[in-house]
Amino acid sequence: MAWPDKTPPDANEKRTLGKGVFRKCDGCGVTIPADDMVRNFEVCPRCEQHHKLGSEGWQLLLCDDGILDEWDEGLAPTDPLGFSDGRPYLERIQTSQKKSGVREGIQVGRAHLEGRPFAYGCFNFGFMGGSMGSVVGEKITRLFERGAAERLPVVLLQASGGARMQEGILSLMQMAKSVAALERFRATRLPFVSCLLHPTTGGVAASFAFLGDVNVAESKALIGFAGPRVIESTIRQKLPRGFQRAEFLLEHGMVDMVCSRLEMKSRIAVVLGHLCA
Amino acid sequence: MATLVLPFEKPVVELLERVQELEAAALGEPTLAPELAALRVETEKVARELFATLSPIQKVQLSRHANRPYTLDYIGRFVDQWIELKGDRRFAEDESIVAGLGRFDGRSVVIVGHQKGRGTKDNVKRNFGMPNPEGYRKAIRLFEMADRFGLPILTFIDTPGAYPGIGAEERGQSEAIGASIAAMARARVPIIASVIGEGGSGGALALGVANRVLVLELGCYSVISPEGCAAILWKDGTRAEEAAEQLKLTSADLLRLGVVDAIVDEPPGGAHQDHDAAAAKLCAAIRLALAELAPLDGAALVDDRYRRFRRIGSFVEG
Numbered sequence: 001m002a003w004p005d006k007t008p009p010d011a012n013e014k015r016t017l018g019k020g021v022f023r024k025c026d027g028c029g030v031t032i033p034a035d036d037m038v039r040n041f042e043v044c045p046r047c048e049q050h051h052k053l054g055s056e057g058w059q060l061l062l063c064d065d066g067i068l069d070e071w072d073e074g075l076a077p078t079d080p081l082g083f084s085d086g087r088p089y090l091e092r093i094q095t096s097q098k099k100s101g102v103r104e105g106i107q108v109g110r111a112h113l114e115g116r117p118f119a120y121g122c123f124n125f126g127f128m129g130g131s132m133g134s135v136v137g138e139k140i141t142r143l144f145e146r147g148a149a150e151r152l153p154v155v156l157l158q159a160s161g162g163a164r165m166q167e168g169i170l171s172l173m174q175m176a177k178s179v180a181a182l183e184r185f186r187a188t189r190l191p192f193v194s195c196l197l198h199p200t201t202g203g204v205a206a207s208f209a210f211l212g213d214v215n216v217a218e219s220k221a222l223i224g225f226a227g228p229r230v231i232e233s234t235i236r237q238k239l240p241r242g243f244q245r246a247e248f249l250l251e252h253g254m255v256d257m258v259c260s261r262l263e264m265k266s267r268i269a270v271v272l273g274h275l276c277a
Numbered sequence: 278m279a280t281l282v283l284p285f286e287k288p289v290v291e292l293l294e295r296v297q298e299l300e301a302a303a304l305g306e307p308t309l310a311p312e313l314a315a316l317r318v319e320t321e322k323v324a325r326e327l328f329a330t331l332s333p334i335q336k337v338q339l340s341r342h343a344n345r346p347y348t349l350d351y352i353g354r355f356v357d358q359w360i361e362l363k364g365d366r367r368f369a370e371d372e373s374i375v376a377g378l379g380r381f382d383g384r385s386v387v388i389v390g391h392q393k394g395r396g397t398k399d400n401v402k403r404n405f406g407m408p409n410p411e412g413y414r415k416a417i418r419l420f421e422m423a424d425r426f427g428l429p430i431l432t433f434i435d436t437p438g439a440y441p442g443i444g445a446e447e448r449g450q451s452e453a454i455g456a457s458i459a460a461m462a463r464a465r466v467p468i469i470a471s472v473i474g475e476g477g478s479g480g481a482l483a484l485g486v487a488n489r490v491l492v493l494e495l496g497c498y499s500v501i502s503p504e505g506c507a508a509i510l511w512k513d514g515t516r517a518e519e520a521a522e523q524l525k526l527t528s529a530d531l532l533r534l535g536v537v538d539a540i541v542d543e544p545p546g547g548a549h550q551d552h553d554a555a556a557a558k559l560c561a562a563i564r565l566a567l568a569e570l571a572p573l574d575g576a577a578l579v580d581d582r583y584r585r586f587r588r589i590g591s592f593v594e595g
Contacts, residue, residue, distance in 0.1 A: 183462045226446070230505075235443065
């Protein structure tokens with residue numbers, strides 16, 4: 001049988017048609033209706049490949065009815081170092097705010113998870129790589145403080161490249177500040193469930209991320225202290241396949257479970273059910 | 278000790294050498310005393326002037342100077358009855374962190390510090406002062422011991438950073454650093470941290486959650502090395518000089534930003550020119566810091582530390 005005659009569609013028309021209607025999965029390469037992908041929280045219904053999910057998506061996934069009573073949304077960064085890498089830091093912030101549609105690297109607040117009230121935090125990786133500067137550090141610190149005061153368990157979803165370079169040493173100090181707050185929170189005997197999403201590295205990994213009463217890693221997420229490129233350039237050899245992926249961390253005893261995004265809520269609900277009096 | 282002289286410190290080093298020569302000569306010739314005194318004054322003046330004009334990257338280079346005193350050099354000078362304690366009880370002994378018990382100013386203390394090596398062989402043994410998770414887990418073991426026995430903790434910070442290696446990742450470098458920060462946050466004893474050289478990122482902070490943080494005049498403390506910062510920002514590690522300026526990592530910056538509580542002066546030409554004098558100054562500063570904390574009980578010390586870090590950061594509330 002001969003190939004059917006095909007007239008290539010007008011390039012513009014094709015783009016309009018493709019965009020928003022169909023999406024190609026990064027995993028299996030199959031074209032899937034975009035709506036199906038969104039409904040499935042960016043997880044491919046065929047191969048379970050996890051694509052990037054924004055903070056709005058996470059809110060919808062984890063909080064009952066997608067409702068979050070947001071805390072401290074007015075906190076905004078300043079430029080304490082007068083930092084410029086050619087473009088001033090505050091200008092970078094504005095650009096990132098426009099591009100990502102969020103004000104800073106994390107969103108926190110009170111929500112319900114299968115009917116149980118809890119303190120929720122979720123990094124916005126789209127905002128400067130979810131990096132932790134003063135605002136992120138302060139909001140996490142307040143999340144633990146308020147969680148303790150209102151007797152709420154804390155569930156924190158991390159997706160971050162680490163400390164924010166543009167706030168220098170003040171970013172590093174946020175690690176100490178937030179972990180000290182977590183230590184106080186612990187003393188109240190409320191649970192902290194830490195969710196390590198793709199990616200969780202650097203100063204965020206090396207502070208509260210591994211200190212959960214229960215650590216949950218998202219399937220195939222990249223999780224580690226040093227980035228793979230830094231390690232490769234230090235040891236001058238190729239890294240093994242699967243290195244620093246969630247499954248690797250499970251194997252080495254660093255997380256309690258690896259699960260698909262779609263199972264995360266029900267798993268956390270069970271954990272909270274056991275640990276909350 | 279092999280001497281290593283950075284180009285910009287040459288004028289001071291030459292003067293210091295002349296002082297030494299004259300000191301030797303003056304031993305048998307008392308009439309040289311006035312000349313020696315004058316030369317000392319001159320040297321101090323030149324050193325102060327030169328060091329006032331150093332750029333941030335030059336200070337970074339001095340903070341990494343191969344002749345700089347390291348943790349064990351200080352311990353040897355102001356700690357008595359030092360007994361080193363080794364191992365994390367889980368996997369290995371990490372020699373890039375030294376830890377142990379000693380007497381400081383007449384009282385028993387726990388000491389934990391990064392340790393760099395001198396020379397290639399020693400540096401390999403010390404992993405260039407870059408700890409693996411075991412180093413931090415040994416530190417945690419000692420912080421908890423200090424808490425149980427009510428002993429003050431002195432830490433010394435001097436590391437390029439925690440080691441970025443395959444084994445370090447396999448054995449939980451992130452968890453070890455986070456857990457060390459947590460262990461320091463909850464210890465019910467006074468903690469004094471001293472940045473004696475390089476304060477490299479999370480690997481430094483893991484020993485830095487103290488009631489009082491001191492920094493030597495030429496010490497640096499940063500979220501990332503200037504080289505690493507330049508590599509990320511401009512894909513060009515050679516632009517470290519610019520990055521060092523942007524990062525605000527010198528002792529004066531750190532004091533202004535509220536990250537350290539006091540700067541400890543160094544002898545003329547820097548701590549590496551006179552270990553004894555540097556140790557005497559650091560010893561006095563630690564003694565002062567401990568005295569300030571003396572009235573506080575365990576709970577008050579934890580609160581004091583909490584408040585110290587709680588206020589660090591810069592943001593607006595709209």
